[in-house]
Amino acid sequence: MNQLAHTEVQGLYSAYVDHELPAPELERFVQHLEECEGCMEGLEKFEATVEAVRGIPLERAPKSFARQVMRRVKHRNRREAASRPFLDGAVHIPAGAIIPIIVAAAIALLIHALQ
């Protein structure tokens, strides 16, 4: 069975911690560690680090969190409703028809003003 080099062993720390080393590789990994003080110390430090991270408790959201979310949802819904076109859902007049009406109204006003 081939011996693993130091760098190969160090590259397997994560897989070992996650229990993802297949049996043959695990055997060579263990064999190396039994004879190598440096890699054994490295593994201990690596494992302690992962354990420390895993031991951190979750940061909990404040109690008012859900209420604040619902408030923001309502605010967004109101804003979206307000930004909808004025005639949305009511009478739909094509833009092409509005322009001649505006022009005609302007001409009528001008004529009225000149009289």
Place this chain on the structure above:
Amino acid sequence: MAVDVATADEHPVPVTGSEPTEAEKASALRERLLLARLKRRDARAFAELVRLHQDRVFDLCARMLNDREEALDVAQEVFVALHGSLSQFRGESRLSTWIFKVAKNHCLNRLKYLGRRQRGKTDELGDVPEGELAAHQSLPSPQEALLGKEQQARVQAAIAQLPEEQRLLVILRDIEGLTYDEIVQITDQPEGTVKSRLHRARTALAEILGGKEPEDGS
């Protein structure tokens, strides 16, 4: 700052060899029902969704941004975005995976924005009041001796020093306890890349916590 929730598209849940347990089946059915209610715009169902996922989303945001105030804002933004995009969820992945993906996108966007603004960190998670530290030093319970507040603050400060991609992987795997399949779906990275980057992140953390400078790279 808008984040396109549609970019948090889903990937099918990978087929695993083992049969789901009774608890997993029940959980999947509850999630299906919740989703059906959400699609009917049921306000109580949405409140339930927030209640179920708020702590994990807030934790991810808090650790990614290392700033409670920003994290609170982003976490709320995540749920508001989810509310507006529930119709886009096709149910092909777990709801929690989709939520994490939306949260990840929001965090990375905010980090980019904050990077541009060079905002000073005023309320970092790693900050522990001196009095509190002293109290923990003088009265350590067995659990606190193992991983006291000071140690937690040191670990969080070390996580905050990692590049964003590595930080995300450490949070998802070692704090949130997600599987590699879930992380692959959230990050859109191949499993091999996830594993090698996580290994680099853990090595860097061990070096930071051991007093050495981390190696550069993501």
